[in-house]
Amino acid sequence: MPLHSPSLRRFVRRALVDTAGVEKPDRAQLASAFDTLCQRLRSGLQPLFGTAAVGALFMRSVHVAIGEYPWLADIVPKGQDSCTVHENARLGSLDVNTVHEGLATVLALNIGLLSAFVGEDLVLPLVQQAWGVSGSSGSEGVQ
Amino acid sequence: MSESRNLNINRLPSGVPKLDDILGGGWPEYSFNLIVGEPGSGKTTLAHQFMFANATPERPALYFTVLGEPTLKMLRYQRQFAFFDIEKVNSVIQFANLTDEALSNDLGKVFEAIVAKIDEVSPKIVIVDSFRTLIPETSTTGTTTVQEFVQRLATKLTSWEATTFQLGEYPEMEIRENPVFTMADGLLTMTQRVERNSMVRQVRVLKMRGNAPQPGLHTIRISDQGVQAFPRMLKPIEEVQTAVTRELISTGVSGLDEMLGGGTLRGNGMLIAGPVGSGKSTLAVQFVAEGVKHNEPGVVVIFEETIPKYLDQAKALGFDLDEMTRRGLLEMVYVRPLDLSMDETLYAIQAAVDKVGAKRVVLDSISGLEAALAPAFKEDFLESLYRLLGALTGVGITILLTVEVTEPYNDMRFTPHPISFLTHDIVLQRYFELDGELRSFLTVIKTRARDHSRDLRAYEVTSNGIVVGKRLSELRGVITAVPQARNSRDA
Numbered sequence A: 001m002p003l004h005s006p007s008l009r010r011f012v013r014r015a016l017v018d019t020a021g022v023e024k025p026d027r028a029q030l031a032s033a034f035d036t037l038c039q040r041l042r043s044g045l046q047p048l049f050g051t052a053a054v055g056a057l058f059m060r061s062v063h064v065a066i067g068e069y070p071w072l073a074d075i076v077p078k079g080q081d082s083c084t085v086h087e088n089a090r091l092g093s094l095d096v097n098t099v100h101e102g103l104a105t106v107l108a109l110n111i112g113l114l115s116a117f118v119g120e121d122l123v124l125p126l127v128q129q130a131w132g133v134s135g136s137s138g139s140e141g142v143q
Numbered sequence B: 001m002s003e004s005r006n007l008n009i010n011r012l013p014s015g016v017p018k019l020d021d022i023l024g025g026g027w028p029e030y031s032f033n034l035i036v037g038e039p040g041s042g043k044t045t046l047a048h049q050f051m052f053a054n055a056t057p058e059r060p061a062l063y064f065t066v067l068g069e070p071t072l073k074m075l076r077y078q079r080q081f082a083f084f085d086i087e088k089v090n091s092v093i094q095f096a097n098l099t100d101e102a103l104s105n106d107l108g109k110v111f112e113a114i115v116a117k118i119d120e121v122s123p124k125i126v127i128v129d130s131f132r133t134l135i136p137e138t139s140t141t142g143t144t145t146v147q148e149f150v151q152r153l154a155t156k157l158t159s160w161e162a163t164t165f166q167l168g169e170y171p172e173m174e175i176r177e178n179p180v181f182t183m184a185d186g187l188l189t190m191t192q193r194v195e196r197n198s199m200v201r202q203v204r205v206l207k208m209r210g211n212a213p214q215p216g217l218h219t220i221r222i223s224d225q226g227v228q229a230f231p232r233m234l235k236p237i238e239e240v241q242t243a244v245t246r247e248l249i250s251t252g253v254s255g256l257d258e259m260l261g262g263g264t265l266r267g268n269g270m271l272i273a274g275p276v277g278s279g280k281s282t283l284a285v286q287f288v289a290e291g292v293k294h295n296e297p298g299v300v301v302i303f304e305e306t307i308p309k310y311l312d313q314a315k316a317l318g319f320d321l322d323e324m325t326r327r328g329l330l331e332m333v334y335v336r337p338l339d340l341s342m343d344e345t346l347y348a349i350q351a352a353v354d355k356v357g358a359k360r361v362v363l364d365s366i367s368g369l370e371a372a373l374a375p376a377f378k379e380d381f382l383e384s385l386y387r388l389l390g391a392l393t394g395v396g397i398t399i400l401l402t403v404e405v406t407e408p409y410n411d412m413r414f415t416p417h418p419i420s421f422l423t424h425d426i427v428l429q430r431y432f433e434l435d436g437e438l439r440s441f442l443t444v445i446k447t448r449a450r451d452h453s454r455d456l457r458a459y460e461v462t463s464n465g466i467v468v469g470k471r472l473s474e475l476r477g478v479i480t481a482v483p484q485a486r487n488s489r490d491a
Helices: A006-020 A027-049 A051-068 A096-118 A120-131 B019-023 B043-054 B071-078 B099-103 B107-121 B146-159 B172-177 B179-183 B254-259 B280-293 B307-316 B321-326 B342-356 B366-372 B381-393 B486-490
Strands: B032-037 B061-065 B093-097 B125-129 B163-168 B186-195 B198-208 B218-223 B226-230 B269-274 B298-302 B330-334 B360-364 B398-404 B425-434 B437-447 B457-462 B465-471
Touching: A006 A027, A006 A096, A027 A051, A027 A096, A027 A120, A027 B071, A027 B093, A051 A096, A051 B071, A051 B099, A096 A120, A096 B071, B019 B198, B019 B226, B032 B043, B032 B146, B032 B179, B043 B061, B043 B071, B043 B125, B043 B163, B043 B186, B043 B226, B061 B107, B071 B093, B093 B107, B099 B107, B107 B146, B146 B163, B146 B179, B172 B186, B218 B342, B226 B342, B254 B437, B254 B457, B254 B465, B269 B280, B280 B298, B280 B307, B280 B321, B280 B360, B280 B398, B280 B465, B298 B307, B298 B342, B307 B321, B307 B330, B321 B330, B330 B342, B342 B360, B342 B381, B360 B366, B366 B381, B366 B398, B381 B398
Parallel strands: B032 B163, B032 B186, B061 B093, B061 B125, B125 B163, B269 B398, B269 B425, B298 B330, B298 B360, B360 B398
Antiparallel strands: B186 B198, B198 B218, B218 B226, B425 B437, B437 B457, B457 B465
């Protein structure tokens, strides 16, 4: 799976909306949804891959995503143990669609990086399980 | 009183071809096993093969990874193997990472984490990789000693009716001294070493309670199929001996048959010794083609030429080996990795023999066979050749071996190896000079249990193969390679 797979990003964007619980989430709702999905993903992956590996991959995905969305550097967590988005003035200044796309990119890259290592057929079921999404909206949704 | 009954121990297949033979039937169910060896020796792959071969909904597996190879890397590389079945992962096979617990350096915490996961998954197969990283060098960590930890773990896993494997990097010296190893039901060591440019990997079963494993070191190879084992012994020769019809069969060269007293006996080993270019391979091809002509399948094992080249050369002599292969009457085996163990070679030949039901086998040449072996196995060359010949001739297969002679012409040794005792018939090909030309002659040195010609006969390699001519009765000193006309002495 390419790290920049558009279908994977669409899948994550949909997951953010579903987790926010509203069809058009605002910035704060997106930030909260990101926190939830990030935590669930870690909880799902850590028993298998270990805290250090999962944290390292998350930091790497943040690093790559910042290359595409430099403003992420001001709002996404710097430590590998945290998932909490900084709801600061920088976040408030951004267009909501941009926030949606940027946060989705971080999580999509995280999943993509892991898939590059061990295969998407192993990773996607873990993601679906962690996020509580079905096969139809999960793996098939990223094809 | 009730009559005593022995307990039947169920054995689980290792998932590694031929390893079950070495283990004495497979891994005993519910056993607590240690697999030890240096990094890269194949422990993780061996454990995965077992897990993927045996994990089912009724027999779920739990694989703990600790501080050694990160799970991410381990899964990445294990996925390359053919046995890795993604469908089983996270369904009947669960992976669990114990890195955080191991870093706490408290064995009590590690034990609790293992127990919690076992209670959750209820596995029937448990693997801890790597055991050594779980137990640091110090004998006591936290409040739990190493021995206590292992004892508790072994008891817990046994009570869960789990077949357990602990993998670890332990040198052999430590195995003898470390009390941890006395607790194991099974103990398998895996070694690897580089000799010149050859990688030699071997396994040894040091202990296998409830089984009768094969002793000694056995070669393994790791390919995209995973680990493959080559038990050191083919079946003992006395076990494979069957009643063989001792009929005479043609070598495919009528003049030679005549010299041999009517051909060679079925189930014999015949050695063709001669210098380079003397027609040994030609004779070998005629031998196997003669069998095919009578619907006797054959195997040609070559070590020097590639198969296409060998087929071309045979075709030039009028023998279409390719067509014989297509008809299922011939199997060509090319062996030349230069780091083979003899056992791998034996199994490759045995597989080809079984495939076509061979009655005739050609080894062309045993000089090439020796060259293909890793240096470590050359010491056992003669013994291994003896086992190979015994295993094949014992079931009535007739073998023709070629060997290149490089000694001076006035030296009558047939081969650099004292192998003549291994074969029943020996035919020697030689060059000699006559009238400014290099000519060839052959002679039968030995036939076991029957009379044979002592003639030195000229022969030619023609477009139809070897044609044996008349006895060189008009020459003397032929074996010196520079004969004289017999009448020149008389003059």
